[in-house]
Amino acid sequence: MTDQAVGEGHLPTGTTDRPAAATTAARGPRTPETRRDAAPGPAATAAAPASPDTRFAGRRRELQALRADIERAGLDTLSGRKGSRSRVLLIAGRPGSGRTALAGELLAGLVGDYPDGVLRAVLTGPGGEPVSTERTARELLAGLGVDAPPGAAEDELTASLRDALAGRHTLLFLDDAPGAEQVDPLLPDAPDCLVVVVSQGPLTGIPDVRPCALGGLDSAAGVAILARYAGPTRITVDPRTADSVAEECGGQPAALVLAGSWLAARPKASLSDLYRALSEVVLPQDLPTGARPLLRAFLLTYGALPAPAARILRLITLAPGGLVDAHIASALAGCSVAAASTTLHDFAALGLLRPAAEGDGTVQGSGSGEEPAVRTPGAAAHPQFRLPGCLDPLARSLLQEHERPAEIQLARARMLERTVRLLQSCRAMGEPVDSPARQKVAGLPRSLRFTSAAEAAGWLRSRRTALLDAARIAVADGELDTLDRRLMAALTRTLLAHQGAQAAAPDLYTLHGLVLEVAERRGLAHEKAAALLNLADLDGQSGRTVDALARYRGALEAARSVKDPAATGRALESLGGTYTELGDWQRAADWYGRALELRLARDESADAARLRGRIAAVHSYAGRWGEALREWRSAARTYRRLGDAQGQARATGEVARVQEYAGRPEEALRTCLSALEIARGAGAGRLEAALQLRIADTLERLGDPAAARLHRALGEGLLEDHPQ
Known part of the structure; x- marks a missing residue:
């Protein structure tokens, strides 16, 4: 690179x-x-x-010229306007000319003038392919300590990068740039930043670039x-x-x-x-002189x-x-x-x-x-x-000259298999010492084991980019579909174990996208449904509700095609939840109703009671008190039949809430007292406390402050006795 x-x-x-x-x-x-x-x-x-x-030889004249260009007035300054963008210095030369070394020497002499440090990005992959701007912007934001939502578009990420660099004094080093189209979106609107670009040719289209072309050393x-x-x-x-x-x-x-x-x-x-x-040394006759x-x-x-x-x-x-x-x-x-x-x-x-x-x-x-x-x-x-x-x-x-394609594929398979084993060992270090995963890892060769959870997390952090590239390689190969699924599953679990769901979300979005690619290529409907559900969840968490809806519908179609009840039910519920967030109460109730039908058909009573509660909540948002009361009462009966006293008390309490919303406080008080008795019998201290406080609020509205104070005191005491 x-x-x-x-x-x-x-x-x-x-x-x-x-x-x-x-x-x-x-x-x-x-x-x-x-x-x-x-x-x-x-x-x-x-x-x-x-x-x-x-450690540095030659190029003193070029180094002095680059430093002088920093001080030289730009086009904006000459026209009487203050520059709005960062100054861009270009070090151009063929690979091997020492262009990155010259950039490093320049940055070493400038870093003291830029207290916010140096950000470095390489814009060309190891095979010569340009790195996507979305990926580069995300990594630069991570270097600045700025969280970027998973799945965010390129324009959103580059805008976030410019916002993050505004007001900073930062050196931005963009190495091995293929051209201006990879550089321009990353340029900060911050005149106090300096951008140093290394490329093989000019950056046509970027104004006021100060080029330094490198030839051979003297x-x-x-x-x-x-x-x-x-x-x-x-x-x-x-x-x-x-x-x-x-x-x-x-x-x-x-x-x-x-x-x-x-x-x-x-x-x-x-x-x-x-x-x-x-x-x-014999060289090809048609090889360019340079x-x-x-x-x-x-x-x-x-x-x-x-x-x-x-x-x-x-x-x-x-x-x-x-x-x-x-x-x-x-x-x-x-x-x-x-x-x-x-x-x-x-x-x-x-x-x-x-x-x-x-x-x-x-x-x-x-x-x-x-x-x-x-x-x-x-x-x-x-x-x-x-x-x-x-x-x-x-x-x-x-x-390509000495290795047959089959040998290359075998070598790649061995490498990915070793990576899977290392990921499994790394993930195990996030488990308790006496867990089966830790005991299993203890039998591995020492070269595959980590000595501590901190060491495992450090290994994962230092190899994160390479591990994600390994997943991309496995998917692109097309002949390693069993191995690539194992690799992505191991990498997903390891990221979750050491980083948690929120911190790992951007990488998980990438991995779920790769799983989707494999599933679509091989016609794996189960995996396609799971990948779409995971991507939709992340889209929804990032505020891309429309995208989430489209993915949930795709997941539902894939799950129904193979009669996968778990994925079908999750997709139906997720569609109901998404329409709830959009405030479309009718569609939300409809999708929740379809999910309820599926649960009832499979005799999954506990899930059916939970869904009735969600349908009741949607009806409450829409002001349909009668439908809400009917669903909550049905949920309470189901919980009672299942012997779930806490669930029954909670549903009964929600009945009281809806009654109060409907303007029937006396009925709400009686219902809430009934829920309180059920919660007390179930030993649900915190639920009992919440019901006591709700009773106190109702009594105040009914004009009985003395009784309200009594119930409020009981509720606050229960909260102290039953901390979260």
């Missing part, structure tokens, strides 16, 4: 956080004999980490990057060849990093060996990998959200978790992967830099990595 890892001077990770099996610094390359028991990774040594003041900067990997000695003894290598890499930071890493992995190799190896240096350096590094490691590099392009950890790589390649972990760390040392920051995926919080992933024991022990955006299409082309 981005090319930050292979930007100007961004070095591969050092060895301090690598497992012992992967630590190869200062040992030289591993020979085939020494690697027999190790992971199938590249023979590489890790370069020493750079000091903070040497020779000195290119040699400086090589020196950080190869060490200064080899550069000093052969400076002219170093210049030739930088020229062969086209001055592209991504190519220079790969070339330098290749040299760092071979302490006995010279710059001449590197130059010769680069020159010998794409040649990066592909040459990539193929050089890839060609030196052992076959198992090369296969892992190809397969990790299948990782959801572009994020890969040892579990994902292990499942894709069918190797052990330890072997996959070693290989991923070796890839990072070669510049083929970059460590992913906490929350990496779409949005990062405030700050200018990336914090290393937190490593803890168990399933959450493995850090995440990302294949740089400039290398992703190159690795994908190798995947």
Whole structure:
């Protein structure tokens, strides 16, 4: 998605956080004999980490120009008007040119001037597809701590984003933008914010954009990057060849990093060996000149990998959200978790992967830099990595060239199956210690277990974007319908267990939509009805009542087609409830009546009594007191027949309420006293208290304040004795 890892001077990770099996610094390359028991990774040594003041090389002129553009007056200011939108800086260049690294360096120097921090979003998916504006806006709102209703339209979300940024001093970094149509809806109407966009081309249609086009690095900067990997000695003894290598890499930071890493992995190799190896790489004849240096350096590094490691590099392009950890790589390649972990760390040392920051995926919080992933024991022990955006299409082309479609599908199925097991383990940590789910998880391998509920919740939070992408991948595949349903069920339960229904609602809306897609594709009416009901519930909670009605009707049709009484009854009741919210009392009573007929036909007396209460409430709203009294009395008789004294007392109390509404307070008082006796016999303290207070109100209206005070005191005392 981005090319930050292979930007100007961004070095591969050092060895301090690598497992012992992967630590190869200062040992030289591993020979085939020494690697027999190790992971199938590249023979590489890790370069020493750079000091903070040497992590960026070259581009000083471009950096100064960008900073000057911030201070320069905009078109609005020149015309005498105060600017209403944020200033937009564009860093344009081909992937691998160090554009994201330059943006990161710019943001690092500006963050002190913007106290509300930095919001980061990547606008292109790992496969090169544009990320939907709706998804990006939702994630940016989440980064701001603003709740967005589930299922909200793109226009609503972008308007909420602009409102949330109004009055703020925020840096908005939009990386890997496909074009102006993805950027323009996200631009805040806030002159105190600054937007930095990284793209391959111009942002045509967005006014007053300050572009900075990147070409290749000059020779000195290119040699400086090589020196950080190869060490200064080899550069000093052969400076002219170093210049030739930088020229062969086209001055592209991504190519220079790969070339330098290749040299760092071979302490006995010279710059001449590197130059010769680069020159010998065979490239397609029709390849554009600008794409040649990066592909040459990539193929050089890839060609030196052992076959198992090369296969892992190809397969990790299948990782959801572009994020890969040892579990994902292990499942894709069918190797052990330890072997996959070693290989991923070796890839990072070669510049083929970059460590992913906490929350990496779409949005990062405030700050200018990336914090290393937190490593803890168990399933959450493995850090995440990302294949740089400039290398992703190159690795994908190798995947299509070397892997058969059946092998790709099998690898994806293994990955999704591992994800399901991890989700089940994560969900179990939200259960009590002695629950069956926790006991079941205790028998899993340690690599699939979490040590605490907090660790499980952190794992879920850090992989949320990738998990949702995994669900999308499973649905899009079309041949994994059994597995994708298991995955979405596990993800839904896990989100509910750790986040709760309200916080998880936006993600649940996405998942229910995916379930609906699968159900419609395979003609699964039961699943279609359930998905439509869930989506309609969320629509209704978000105020989209018309949408909810349409979904409830669709669910009813699907449920009736397969004679699913549970879904049919729920759809009928939901339609009644929705029309009640709309104030359409006649339609509400009609739909509740249909639901009542279904319950009576199935001899579900308790549900029938509950529905009679809802019908009575609708009649009360409409002022039809006779119909309301009839339904409440019928409900009370049903509860009495079932032996539910509390239900009988509650329904009888509602009869008294309707009588009072109808202007018959004496009858209401007698009925309420009868309900009080039933509640007292049932031991329903809080219901008895409510009835005492209602009797007190009625007595006051009847002109008996003394008796009213007595009943009110009794009611308040019962409330104290029976707290909520």
